[in-house]
Amino acid sequence: MFHKPLEDIFPNPPEGLDAHALEAHSMPQHIAIIMDGNGRWAKKRSLNRLKGHKAGIEAVREAIRCASDCGVRFLTIYSFSTENWKRPQTEVNGLMDLFAKTMLAEVDELDEEGVRVMTIGDLTPLPQDTREAFDRAWDQTRSNEGMTLVVAVNYGSRAEMLESIQKIADKAAAAGASGKDAPRVTEELFESGLYTTGIPDPDLVIRTSGEMRLSNFLLWQVAYSEFYVTPVLWPDFNRYEMLRALLDYQRRDRRYGAVR
Ligand code: IPE
Ligand code: IPE
Ligand code: MG
Numbered sequence: 001m002f003h004k005p006l007e008d009i010f011p012n013p014p015e016g017l018d019a020h021a022l023e024a025h026s027m028p029q030h031i032a033i034i035m036d037g038n039g040r041w042a043k044k045r046s047l048n049r050l051k052g053h054k055a056g057i058e059a060v061r062e063a064i065r066c067a068s069d070c071g072v073r074f075l076t077i078y079s080f081s082t083e084n085w086k087r088p089q090t091e092v093n094g095l096m097d098l099f100a101k102t103m104l105a106e107v108d109e110l111d112e113e114g115v116r117v118m119t120i121g122d123l124t125p126l127p128q129d130t131r132e133a134f135d136r137a138w139d140q141t142r143s144n145e146g147m148t149l150v151v152a153v154n155y156g157s158r159a160e161m162l163e164s165i166q167k168i169a170d171k172a173a174a175a176g177a178s179g180k181d182a183p184r185v186t187e188e189l190f191e192s193g194l195y196t197t198g199i200p201d202p203d204l205v206i207r208t209s210g211e212m213r214l215s216n217f218l219l220w221q222v223a224y225s226e227f228y229v230t231p232v233l234w235p236d237f238n239r240y241e242m243l244r245a246l247l248d249y250q251r252r253d254r255r256y257g258a259v260r
Pocket of ligand 2: 034215
C-alpha cells in the first residue's frame with residue numbers, strides 16, 4: 001500500500017519514467033541496499049573521501065522516505081562492514097562520528113514518521129557515542145509500527161553465521177556426550193541465531209556504483225533475492241533511481257526453483 005499519492009512521492013520524474021507503472025501489490029517487502037561509491041563521488045570532485053560520506057547522508061534520507069512512502073516494510077542499509085576497519089584511521093573515525101551525529105539528528109523525525117530503527121552487526125567495538133546513538137534510536141523507536149530501518153554497522157555475514165553456529169555448538173556441548181538432548185540443526189534454529197532473526201529475507205538487493213559483488217552482506221538471507229546494480233554512485237542515488245529499481249524488480253519472474 002502506498003502511503004501517499006504517487007505524484008507526491010515522485011513529483012518530477014525524468015522523461016520516460018512513469019511512477020504510475022508502479023504496482024502496490026507487488027512491492028518488495030524488504031529492500032537491502034549496499035550503498036557504495038561515496039569515495040569515488042568525492043574523488044571526482046577532488047574532495048576528501050569523508051565529504052563523499054557526508055553527501056551520502058542526503059541519499060539515505062531520501063531512500064528512507066521513499067521506501068516508507070511506498071509501503072516497504074523493511075529497509076536495510078549497509079553502512080559499515082567488518083572489513084571497513086582496514087581503511088585509514090581518519091576515515092574510520094570520521095564515519096563513526098558521522099553515524100553518531102546523523103542518528104542523533106534524525107531520530108526524532110524518524111520517530112514521528114513511525115519508523116523503527118534497529119541495527120545488525122557487532123556494536124561492541126564501536127566508539128561509545130556511536131553505540132549510544134544507535135541504542136538510543138532503538139529505545140526511542142522500538143514500539144513504532146511503520147517501516148523498520150535496519151542499519152548494518154560493523155556487519156559481516158560470515159561473522160554472523162559463525163556466531164549462530166557457535167551458539168548451536170554450545171548447546172550441543174551442554175547436551176553432554178550422549179548427544180541425546182542435542183539440538184537438531186534446522187534452518188529455523190540457524191536463523192534464530194542470526195542478527196536478522198524475525199526480519200524477512202530481502203526481496204530486492206540494490207548495489208550502487210556498479211560493483212557486482214556482495215562484499216560479505218547477508219549471504220544466507222539473499223538466497224532468493226533479486227539483484228539490481230546501478231552505476232549511479234551512492235550520493236547521486238535519489239527517489240527516481242529507487243523508482244527505476246522498483247520498476248525493474250516488478251518485471252522479474254521469481255520462481256524459487258519451481259516451474260511456472
Ligand atoms: C561506501 O562508499 C560507504 C562505505 C563503505 C562506508 P565507499 O567509501 O566504499 O566508496 P568507494 O567504493 O571508495 O567509491
Ligand atoms: C561494501 O562496500 C560495504 C558497505 C557499503 C558498507 P565496500 O566498498 O567496503 O566493498 P568492496 O571493498 O568494494 O568490496
Ligand atoms: Mg566501496
